[in-house]
Amino acid sequence: MRAFRLAYDGTEYRGFQRQPHGETIEDRLFDGLRALEIEFETGSPIGYAAAGRTDAGVSARAQTIAFEAPDWLSPRALNSELPTSIRAWASADIDESFHATYDAKERVYRYFLYAPDEDDAIAKTAAARLSGHHDFHNFTLDAEGTERELSVSVRRDGAFLIIDCRASGFARQLVRWVVSVIDAVAGEVRPMAFVERALSREPLSGADGISPAAPEPLVLLDVRYPSVRFERDEMAIDSARQIFAAKRRRQLAGARVTETLLAEW
Numbered sequence: 440m441r442a443f444r445l446a447y448d449g450t451e452y453r454g455f456q457r458q459p460h461g462e463t464i465e466d467r468l469f470d471g472l473r474a475l476e477i478e479f480e481t482g483s484p485i486g487y488a489a490a491g492r493t494d495a496g497v498s499a500r501a502q503t504i505a506f507e508a509p510d511w512l513s514p515r516a517l518n519s520e521l522p523t524s525i526r527a528w529a530s531a532d533i534d535e536s537f538h539a540t541y542d543a544k545e546r547v548y549r550y551f552l553y554a555p556d557e558d559d560a561i562a563k564t565a566a567a568r569l570s571g572h573h574d575f576h577n578f579t580l581d582a583e584g585t586e587r588e589l590s591v592s593v594r595r596d597g598a599f600l601i602i603d604c605r606a607s608g609f610a611r612q613l614v615r616w617v618v619s620v621i622d623a624v625a626g627e628v629r630p631m632a633f634v635e636r637a638l639s640r641e642p643l644s645g646a647d648g649i650s651p652a653a654p655e656p657l658v659l660l661d662v663r664y665p666s667v668r669f670e671r672d673e674m675a676i677d678s679a680r681q682i683f684a685a686k687r688r689r690q691l692a693g694a695r696v697t698e699t700l701l702a703e704w
Contacts, residue, residue, distance in 0.1 A: 440486055440505055440506070440507055440508070440532070440533045440534065440535055440537060441505065441506070441508040441512065441530055441531065441532060441533065442503055442504065442505040442530065442531045442533050442537065442539060442664075442667060442669070443503070443504050443505070443508075443514060443517065443527045443529070443530050444501050444502070444503055444514075444527065444528055444529040444530070444669055445464075445468075445499065445501075445502040445503070445504060445525060445526065445527055445528075446498075446499060446500045446501070446502070446525075446526050446528055446679055446683075447464055447498060447499050447502065447524055447525040447526065448498050448524045448683070448686065449464065449493055449495075449496055449497045449498040449499065450496055450498065450655050451524065452464050452467075452495065452496075452524075453495045454492065454493060454494050454495040454496075454497070455489065455491070455492050455493040455497075455499075455502065456489075456492040457469070461495070464493075464502075464525060465489075467521060467522050467525055468504070468521065468525065469483070469484075470520075471517065471520035471521045472484055472506075472517075472520070474520040475512065475516065475517070475519075475520050477506070477507075477508065477509075477512070478507065483506075484506035484507060484508075485506060485507040486505065486506050486507045486535070487504065487505070487506040488504070488505055488506075488538050488539040488540050488541075489502065489503065489504045489539055489540065490502055490503040490504070490539050490540060490543050490546065490659075490662040491540070491543075491546060491609070491659060491662070493657075493659055494611075494612065494615075494654045494657075495654060496653070496654035496655045496657075497654045497655075497657045497658070497659065498655075498657070498658045498659070499658060499659035500658060500659065500660055500661070501659065501660065501661045501662050502659055502662070503539050503543070503662045503664070504539055505533060505537055505538070505539040512530075513530065513672060513675075514526075514527035514528055514529060514530055514672040514675040515527075515672055515674055515675045515678075518675055518678070523682045526675065526678070526679035526682065527672075527675060528671065528672055528675045528676045528679055529669040529670060529671045529672060529675075530669065530670060530672070531667050531668060531669045531670060533667060537667070542664055542666075542667075543607070543608070543662050543663065543664060544607060544663050544664065544665055545605055545606070545607060545661075545662075545663040546605070546606060546607070546608065546609060546659065546661070546662050546663075547603060547604070547605050547659075547660045547661040547662075547663075548603070548604045548605075548609070548614045548657060548658065548659055548660060549601060549602070549603050549604075549657070549658045549660045550601075550602040550603075550604070550614060550615075550618045550652065550656055550657050550658075551599050551601060551656040551658075552599060552600040552601075552602055552618055552621070552622060552652070552656065553598060553599055553656075554598070554599065554600045554622065554625065554626065555598040556626075557600065557622070557625040557626045558625050558627070559593070559595050559600070559625075561624055561625045561627075561631065562593045562600055562602075562621050562624070562625035563593045564631065565620065565621045565624045565625065565631065565634050566591040566592060566593045566602070566621060567591075568634045568635070568638075569589065569591045569617055569620070569621070569634065569638070570589055570590050570591045571588070571589065572586070572587070572588045572589075573586070573587065573589065573638050574586045574638075574640070575587055575589070575610060575613055575616075575617075575638075576640075576642070577616075577637050577638070577639075577642060577643045577649070578610070578612075578613050578616035578617060578620075578637065579610035579611050579612055579613050579616065580610075580611045580612060581610040581611050584608075584610055585610055587606050587607075587608070587609070587610065587613070588606060588607070589604060589605070589606045589613075589617075590603075590604070590605040590606070591603070591604050591605075591617060591621075593621065600621075600625070602617075602618055602621060603660070604617060612651045614657060615651035615652045615653075615654065615657065616649060616651050616652075618651075618652040618657075619649050619650060619651055619652045620633070620634060620637055620649060622652060623649070637649065
């Protein structure tokens, strides 16, 4: 068994996990593994599991997958059959008992909230109240498994509030709902008391309802396995940096075009 770290730009995918409609990260990953003649069983590589299921539009720096892989399958070899938007950059030998989903001790998500005019102190107060053990049934589509121990931190970086959420696991869209509540309170759309209302047992509905924040500014930053030592593939990392740097340049150029369209006419 081997585990691999994956970084990907998820903005053009329908999420990580395979689904009937739309292209996903797993679709392209499995296509690459089949091209490399990795053995499959019932539609997936033997022993396959992934750390998490990121939503449509969400990216990752340390998504983790594991399966029965030959010794020669390095991150660079895997990348040879993957699109440039998905890059393997580290690997580790693991024993048969390892499970990429259940053995993860901590997952870290980071959200880049564009909030040039929002109150940092209020955002940090809301984040502190949302931290701890709560029933987040108003923050997810899930009907079960909504009680979580969550740590939320906020810091300012220019026009953005950087919101980090840490937990052993996350209910569906939980991070995006947390960001939405912080955004509403820090932007003075809602009073601070709304945080308590969202954490209460009573369901939110009607005018009290909240919607998840947009998925594109969200990144699965890290997944931690204390007993696993990943070996970095420096050549794969250098290649990934070049690919993502090129995309960043294109996006910066696109932003300047949009700024021109927004300028006074």
